[in-house]
Amino acid sequence: MRKDTMKYKTYMLLDKIYSPWTFHGWELQSKMHAETGKNPYPSTLLDYVRDYADVTGSNFKCIDKNKSKYVFERIHKFGDSIID
Numbered sequence: 232m233r234k235d236t237m238k239y240k241t242y243m244l245l246d247k248i249y250s251p252w253t254f255h256g257w258e259l260q261s262k263m264h265a266e267t268g269k270n271p272y273p274s275t276l277l278d279y280v281r282d283y284a285d286v287t288g289s290n291f292k293c294i295d296k297n298k299s300k301y302v303f304e305r306i307h308k309f310g311d312s313i314i315d
């Protein structure tokens with residue numbers, strides 16, 4: 232995975248964020264904007280969080296779909312793993 236991609240930067244944010252983390256989709260977008268200066272769609276970032284949870288065995292679930300509220304609980308860190 233290239234280190235300059237939004238997906239990689241999202242993974243690194245999830246590696247260092249306090250867990251468990253309860254957040255809204257737009258809050259995640261704001262954090263990534265602060266990190267990268269870019270404005271990715273919240274839905275894209277949520278897809279990356281789902282992928283991260285699958286890869287690391289972490290827990291990610293929607294607790295209020297109408298308010299776009301989620302909870303993320305990291306089990307293992309992504310670190311410098313290589314994924315094909």
